[in-house]
Amino acid sequence: MNIRVLGCHGSQFPGYNTTSFLLDGTVLLDAGTITSVLSIEEQIAIDYILITHAHLDHVRDIVFLADNVYYSKKEGPAVKVMTTQGIIDALKTHLFNNIMWPDFSAIPTPEDHILKFEVIQPGVKFQLDNLAITAVRVSHTVETVAFLIEFEGGSVIFIGDTGPTEEIWKVARELENLKAVFIEVSLPNSMKETADVTGHLTPDRLDSELKKLGVLTPRICLFHMKPQYEKTIREEVALIRNVDVHILSEGEVIRID
Ligand SMILES: [Zn+2]
Ligand SMILES: [Zn+2]
Numbered sequence: 001m002n003i004r005v006l007g008c009h010g011s012q013f014p015g016y017n018t019t020s021f022l023l024d025g026t027v028l029l030d031a032g033t034i035t036s037v038l039s040i041e042e043q044i045a046i047d048y049i050l051i052t053h054a055h056l057d058h059v060r061d062i063v064f065l066a067d068n069v070y071y072s073k074k075e076g077p078a079v080k081v082m083t084t085q086g087i088i089d090a091l092k093t094h095l096f097n098n099i100m101w102p103d104f105s106a107i108p109t110p111e112d113h114i115l116k117f118e119v120i121q122p123g124v125k126f127q128l129d130n131l132a133i134t135a136v137r138v139s140h141t142v143e144t145v146a147f148l149i150e151f152e153g154g155s156v157i158f159i160g161d162t163g164p165t166e167e168i169w170k171v172a173r174e175l176e177n178l179k180a181v182f183i184e185v186s187l188p189n190s191m192k193e194t195a196d197v198t199g200h201l202t203p204d205r206l207d208s209e210l211k212k213l214g215v216l217t218p219r220i221c222l223f224h225m226k227p228q229y230e231k232t233i234r235e236e237v238a239l240i241r242n243v244d245v246h247i248l249s250e251g252e253v254i255r256i257d
Contacts, residue, residue: 001131002254003022003156003255005020006020006021006034008224008248008250009250010224010225011057011227017250019058019160027047028046028050029050032060033061040072049081050133051081051083051087052146052161054087055142059091059095062095062115066102080115081118083120083135086143087145091117096115123135130151131149131150131151133150144161146160154177155175157172159183160184162183162200164201172216181210182222183221184222184224186198186201187233188233200224206237217243219246221254
């Protein structure tokens, strides 16, 4: 599986984009950055968008993707936006509400539309092409899930925004071939209180979370740093011991077999 990093930060500056990973060109994991980096052909190739939660830095580019594929007259089935019922309700109420943006799940008609919202149930595995996906609830300030993605030969876990959490680690410990964990680290250790209030991790909190992997030693891919604190966070992450840590960059492609 190829994982293309479209955006891997917790805010936006020149050269820093918000969270989005493109899996094998067709499955998008979070939608903080799409249309500013993908060509129209690459945008049209997206079949599915998995959403961890409704915060704008994870969903905002769905609005421009919908607009672009509509005016590019994409043929074929709608782009499926897949997440839990509560997160879909939030997107429909607060974003695709015909005030903030048109409801592209009813454009051009309710039967033939650009976007299709599909409800997934946490803990219930489903198939997208050759990937088996399971959503697992994590601890953020709003309803949020992580995703276990299983493919032939292994599995990867994506944990977007989260504070200290439990269930996803229990799921991880039961896996036989966990290749990588993508997980956030947003703020430096000195901002522990802010991290706790906003449902994010510091390097110290990350260290505690990674110990919940037990004997497993997957590759750890970090993202969602607030750009202003990146230098300090990198120094603090370097002190985490006995872990294969990689800090993601915009534009890189991670290959996991
Ligand atoms: Zn975020
Ligand atoms: Zn968030």
